[in-house]
Structures are given as structure tokens and as C-alpha cells.
Amino acid sequence: MSIATVFEIVLAAVVLGLAIWTIAVPETYSATVGFVAYGLLVALIWVRLDAVDVALTEAAIGGGLGGVLLLGAAARLRNADPTAVETPCKLVRLCAAALSSLIAAALVAAILLLPDPAPTLAPAAVAKAWATGLANPVTNVLMAFRAMDTMLEKVVLLLAIVGVWSLASDPAWGGRPGPRHEADPHGVLAFLARLLPSVGIVVGIYIFWTGADHPGGAFQGGAILASMWLLVVMAGLTDTPPVSSRRLRFILVAGPGLFLVVGIGGLCLGPAFLAYPLALAKPLILGIEVAMILTIAATLGLLLAGAPERSEQR
Amino acid sequence: MSSVTVFGLCAAAAVGLGLYGLITNPQPLRKIIAFNLLGSGVFLLFGIIGRRGAAAGFGNDPVPQALVITGVVVAFSATALAIALLLRLFQTAGSTTLRSGAPTGAGPDPSGD
């Protein structure tokens, strides 16, 4: 057994331990903390699986922002009624455990029965990379070969925003999401919130830019930008924009909107919907990605901020 | 044991644990966490399948990777929507129970309607 295998087994064991802790621990807050740790370690698994793009996404969105979201909710729900009375009886839990293990066992069997050699689209993706001029195959799949999925997924993000906003109370509609954060403008937090974003924004843009040829891209970069923005909001240096702001609305649809415009351009002038002309492929894709990173950063930030709570007018 | 097998077992276990948690935990927030665990198990399965399809100089098939990136973003938005609903429910009803016949109106109704 090589050192690498031992490391992998230990990693898998720790991840599993955290997963069990997350499900079994009685306090919700501990479960949340356990899940955040789990998410960060899963990113390591993705590195071991040679999927650095996914590792970055998982760390930034799955572990990072997802963790912030869950921790925030857990803190706000601390006073929720103890629902211990509703815990299902032992027989039900035993049944659920047995059936879940059966499903997991069926899954293990299915994984072990997967064919060898495995089918793959990697050679096809490489063979057609000339059409976009980008060297990162994952970006190629996201932005060219399966561009439709990526565009629809942007619409999913937009709908999540609509859904979250629709939960506002009627008087608060059009107002600013989340509570107003106050902090000492000369305190340490305010200082850090001025210092860190300057670095964070550079890192975010770098990760986005390098995504053309190396692991990285608009999602990962956008998540970093979103967290920087949230930091500035939490330090009280700025406030969340009112949801009725036309400029904000425009930023939120910029990504899918430009995607659609380029797609329709391909439908009318080029060979097909979402087809890029050869000479313009790289600039077009980068242009869409620039719009997308803005949209993603704003969307992720606003999803964390929640429903509008403070009315502008009243 | 190859890394595919080790992490394959891990993925299947995460799916099983997620299902169990989703079914038996009464608090909605715990259900949401269990859903995330379940989702991460499914994404890991994609990762293993991509790893098995390593070819053409790449250690992982790019197509499943792209699918997972899309999936992670969708799962995040789902979590955000679910948590917003949950917080609003707590604010409106003063409790977070999902039982159908639960009494409501314990808390003040801030919606103003």
C-alpha cells in the first residue's frame, strides 16, 4: 500500500466520520459546524480525484458560502422550539437506517460493476478544443459543448433570487435585504474589511481569468468576489442595495442575458444557437464570462443576504 | 484499493447517511444539511466516474466535472431558497415544525396583511 493510498483511506475515514457526526449529533449548531468541515475536506477529495476545477467550486460555494448560509440560519434558529417530541420512534428510525444502507449497498455494487475500460468523453473534448481556443476542457464543456445547461443554470440562480425575494413582507418590498450591520468605523473589523477585499478581488479575478486555460472560472471567482462584498457589508462599510434598484436588476440578468444575446446571434447569423464563430469564439466566451462573474457574485451575495427587510420609502 | 474504490465507498456512504438524515431528522434545517450531504455524495459519484474516464492527458473526464459544477451551483441555490423559506416560516409561525396539522399563528404576523 503506497503512502498515497494510506492518505486517501485516512481522508475518506475522516470525511465519513464527519458525515456521521453531522447526521447523528443532537445539537443543530454542531451539525452545521460538522458539515462545514466536511465540505472543506471533500474539496481535498476532489483534488485527489484530479478535478481541481470542482475542488475550487466545492471549497468556495459548497463549503464556504454554503457554510456561511447554514451557520447563519442555525444562529437565527437557536430559539426555535425544541422538536425532540417529533423525533420518530425507534422502529421507524431502524427501518430508515436499514433501507438507507440497502440503497447505499446497491450503489456500491453498481459502482463496482461499472465497465472497464470506462467510457469517456475526454478525448472528444480535447479533439474539439480548437473551436474555442481555450485550453481548460472544463471551461470548454461549460461554455461551448453544454452551454445550454450553463445558461439555464444561470436562470435557476435568478429564480432562486426571485423566490427568496418573494418571501419579503409586502411593506418591505423594494427595500434592502438583510439587517443593517453596524461596526466601529475605526475598529479592527473595518480595517480588515478594507484590507482583505483588495487582495480578495485580485485573487477572484485571477481565478476567473486563469479559468480559460487552467483550473478556475467564473463560478469560483464569482464566489470569492461575493464573499468579499459580504465582508464589506458585514463590517458596515456599505449596505446591500435595495431590490428595486434597476442597476442591481440589470447586473443580476447580465450573465444569462448576454448568453442569450450571443446565442440568438448564432441562431440568426451563424450556424446555430449558442455556436460561436471560430475567429470570435474566445473573445465572445470571455465576454460572456465577464458578465457571468458579475451576475454570479451579485446573485450569491444576495442569496446570502436573504429577503428584503428594510423598506426604502416607509 | 484504488482511490476510485475508496472514494466510491465514501460517496455511497454519504448518500446513505444523507437519506437517513433527511428521513428521520425532524428539524427542517437538519433536513437541509442532510440534503447537502446527499448531494455531495452524488457529486462525488460523478467525480469517481470522471476519474475512471481519465484519458487524453487529463486525470478526470471534463464532462462530469462540468456537470458537477453546474450541480453544485444548483444545490447552493436550493439551499438558499430552502433556508429563506425556513427563516420566514419561523418568523411568521414562531416554530419550524413541518407537521401538517401543526397550530399556527403563535408569533406575530409581520407581513402586515
Add this chain to the structure above:
Amino acid sequence: MLLHPTALEAATTTGGFLLVLSIVVPVSGVLLAFVLGDRYVRLVAFAVVPLGLAIAAATLAILPQSDGPLVYLLGAWPPPLGVALRGDGLSAVMLATTALVISAIAVFATTDFCPAAAETRAPFAFWVLLLAIWGALNTIFIGGDLFTLYVALELLTFAAVPLVSLDGRAETLRAALRYLIFALLGSVLYLLGTALLYGLYGTLDIVLLSRRVSAEAAALVAAALMTTGLLAKTALFPLHLWLPPAHAGAPAAASAILSGLVVKGSFFIIIRLWFNVMPALPGFAATQLLATMGTAAIVFGSVVALWQERLKLLIAYSTLAQIGYLFLMFPLAFDASGRLESDEALAGGLLQAVSHATAKAAMFMAVGSIYVALGHDRITELRGIARARPMSLLAFALGGIALMGVPPSGASLAKDLLLQAAEESGQWWWAVVLQAGGMFTAAYVVLVLAHALAGSDVSIAVTGPASRNQDLAALALALCSLLLGLVPWDPYLPVPFGTAPKVFGIESLSKLLLPVLGGAVLAILLSPWPHPLASSTTWKALASAARPLRRAGIEFGRLVERSDDVLRQWPMAGISLLVVALLLAALMLAAN
């Protein structure tokens, strides 16, 4: 005109751009409405409605001239690397139905969700979400790739959930959260199966997969997981815990969308999966299981519907029963070669879905108007509504009659096709269920009508005048459902020649009377509420004779309602979900 694995489609066909437009137009509408906000949201929606109708009509017109399904390769990348859109007869019919129902709902909702000068919450969310649902459904109907279908399915869920809680009351928030979490569980299971299929065959394209699949254990596990996930999203009994509160709690226009259209999205993917991707895999036993669950859904949904105090809940439970009815097509499609191939069953099932989409949307709209007029929707206090809101009640009645399977409704043609398939495949027991299903439907429709039409001396107080466009929208949809049987389906669906229903004659009279009489008997026996005729003397004489029967019926009803309560508890529903997944996998493994 249906997707067949032999049909090669390496290139975009003429007219394929219509498929792209049917996704792009509603999605552009979502983006535009979101940016413009204010009073423009409704304007954008009303600009998209005629465009969408025109695209659906053009698709219907162009498909018969094409010698196969319409195909569009997105980005000109052929599968497996790229994603294809494909429109066959099933897609075209569903696209048209969706366009029709959405347009009617848009007309119905103009007054309820009228945007004010300053932007207000509910209208903004409603119109954006309405367009989003349209885009998501169109993507589901023409998507050629299982992962694209996953994204579309999530799009649909994300658009549907906020509609449930639009009024912000605690019960609807709770219903929305239950719906969201259970639907997410369903989509994760679907995604799990998708991952396995990619690992097995290296593609997620429906046509490529159908050529590559074989009866391997891993593929069967994948099929079982995906089917179960989709069943949870379709709310087939016993996975229906989220449906009644969500569909009954939403505003009327939203309920019409949810009940009429949204559940059809995941149902359509099940059809794609079983009929197009893996027709040879499921085997006889798995199809029997699906139809058994469907039968249970009919019995539970109908009996619990008869026990409801509130009209909206009654209709929500009726949706549950009708969803069960849809699943009767699976065993009937199973032919001698061991594949899901019978054309009659496929056409019948899809027609039933179309009829239910139109009729149920009409019924929810009608009930919405009645609710507004009375300020409540308690069934036992409907007396007199026929005079106060005749048009709404007429729409409700026509929708109900269409659902019962009275000629020339779509449901009647669907029933004929399914009965024919049952006869051909020798599965007489499903023929019995089909007939009984019609009677159960008639039972709750008759019950409501009996209360609404009962003579009353005092006129009831209603608020406000009837809204003409609301009544017209509901009536139009109900009439549409009632006349669906007269539509020439053969360019799109494999309807055998000569099954067009005869509107007049002894046969059609019996088709009208049989379910109505059977339904009336069922309603009297099973409904626990005092009957509107209970005061008349003839009724008393009859009642004393039938008393023991009625007592038994009520005991049975109580038992069904109690078990429904138990099954709708979260842990029970979760366990049912796992059991269904494991059973499906085991039955498929045993069959291969």
C-alpha cells in the same frame, strides 16, 4: 413521429429552430420582466403569450411535414459531447397544451395579479414565475439530454415553490418548504441515476443511450433511482405528502399551474425514460408495480377527496387520484415482445395527461372565483352558488364532466385507447380499474354539484361582481378539455384509425350514464357529509334501506383517511420512497 432509436439525427432538421425559440422566448421574457419590474411585468408576459402560442402552433404545423422528429443541435455540436433538442409528436402535443393552459391562466390572473404603479411583491413574483414555468416545461418536453432535463426539472421546482407561498401565510410557507425539500430529494435521486448511466455508457443523450443500454444491474439500479425520484416529484401515491397542502393553499391561478402543468413535467420525463431510453428494461413486474401504486392513488385520492370539507382540498386530492390514473398506461404498453411499445397505451396516457391539464386548471380557476364570491370554499355551504356565479359553476361542471371520461372529452378517448390496450394485452384487471376510476371521479364531481345545485330559499351573500375574463378563461379551458376527443390526433400521437368517439348514440349515452350513476352511488356511500337531499321523504325511505351499507362505506372512508394521514407524515413518506426505489430495482433485476 415518435422518437425511435433507429431514426438517425446527426443534423439539425428544418424547423428545428422552433424548438430553440420555444425555450428562448419564455426565458427572455423572464429576464426582461425581472429587469423592467414595475407595471411592465404583466406587459412582458402578455407579449410572450401570443409569441409562445404562435411557436407552439408552428411546431404543430411543421411536424407532420417533417419525416421524423424535429432536431436541433445546440451550438452545432452533435451528441454525445453536445446537447440536442428533439421534438416528436409527444413534445408537440405537450408544448401546445402548455401554451394553451398558460395563456388561459394569464388571462385569468390579469385582475388578481394586477401590478400597481409602484412595484408590488405578489404580481412581480407571479408573472416572472409563470414565464419561468413555461420555459422550464418547454425545455423538459424537447430536451434530448438527461442532464439538461435535470436542470429544467430544477428550474420547474424553483419556479413552482414560491408560487405556493405567494400569500405568505404560515401554512402555505410550511407547505412550500415541505414541497421544496421533498422535490429536492426527488431530483437528487434522479441525478444519482444520471451519474450511473454516464459511468456505464459515456453519454446522457436520450437517443444514443437507447442504442447503448443493455440489461446490466447498474443500469437497472439507475433506472429505479431515477424513476423513484421522478415519482416523488410527480406525487404518485404514497409519495404525495407535499401535494394536497401545496396545491390547495396556493392562490387560484397558481394552483391551476401547479396541478395542471407542473406535475406533468416530471411525469413526461418518466415517459421519456421508460418508453424512449429503456423500453426493454423495466419488465412486466415493474410496470405492474407502477400501476398498482396508481390504483392505490385513485382509491385514496378519491375517497379522501370525498371526505374534504373544503373545495380546494377536494380538487387537490382529485389531482392525486388523476395522477394515479396516468400511471395505468405503463403495464398496458407492455407488449408480447417484452418491451414498452403499445401505441394505444402511450397515446392514451398522454391524452389523459393533456385532458387533466386543461380540465384541472379550469376547475381550480372556477373554484378560485367561487372562493372570492363566497369568502370561503366549504362544500356543504355551496347552496345557491349556481344562481350567484353560474358561469364559474358551469366551468367547474364541464371540467369535471370532461375528467369523468364522457364523450367526446379527451379523457374518454384516452380511456377507450387504454381499454383497447388492456384488451389486446389481456390485462382485464386494469380495465376494471379504468372503469372504476371514472366512477370515482364522477363521485366527487357529483357530490360538489349536488351541494351547489341544491335548491335554496335564501339567496346567499356574494362579494363583488363576477369577473368576465376569469369566467371566460375557465370556461374556455373546460370546453377545450371536453372537446379534445374530436381533435385529429394521428399526425402527432399513434392513435389508431377509427377510435374517434361517436358523440351521439346509445353507446355514448351509456358512457355518460354509467360513470355518473356509479359516481352518485359512491358519493352517497362514502361521503360523510349530510346529503343535500337528506330532508326529502323519498330519500329517507331509501336511506333506511341503505343504512348498513352507508355505515360500512363511512367506516371504510375513515380508515382510508386515517391511513392517508399516517402516510403523509414525513418519516413514513421517506420510508415509502426508499421502499419504492428498492422494490423497483428488485423487480427489474428479477425480470432481466
Add this chain to the structure above:
Amino acid sequence: MSLARDMMTIVAVSAGAFFFLAGTVGLLRFPNTLTRLHALTKADNLGLGLVVLGLLPQAGSLRGGLKLISIWLLGLLAGATVSQLIARTARQGGPAP
């Protein structure tokens, strides 16, 4: 020469590991949020610094060394910010101390 480099790596990384251990023990044993935070950040910043210091001789190039140092600096900044946020939440009656 290489022996001296290796020795330095071993000593510094071990010392770093000790600080990580101390920080973790503090996290588990200290009574409330603020003291836990204190143990964690102090020990982790030092531990990470020592580990980076120990790895510096092993970095093949100047570029690699600079990357390592920037990891430490970023870690310091991020750690300081997050602990500020947590401390503020704790003071305002956030998660039970």
C-alpha cells in the same frame, strides 16, 4: 547542506504541528467562544507560519517560496477577519458561548 535543510524543515514543521495541536486542544477544552477563538487563532497563525518556514528550504525556486509566504499572509488576513466576525457575533448574543 541538504541534511541541514532537512533538519530545519523537520524541526520547524514539528514545532508548527505542536502549535496546531495546542490550538485544537484549546478549541476543545476552553470554556467559551472568545477564549477558544484566542487559542485557535494564536496557535494556528504561529503553526501555519512555522510550517511555511519549514517548507521554505524545500521550495525549489524563489517563485515557489514566495507562493508559500503568500499562503501564510493570506491565511493571517483571513483568520483575523473571520475571528473578528465570530467574536462580534458572540458578543451580540450569537451562538451560545
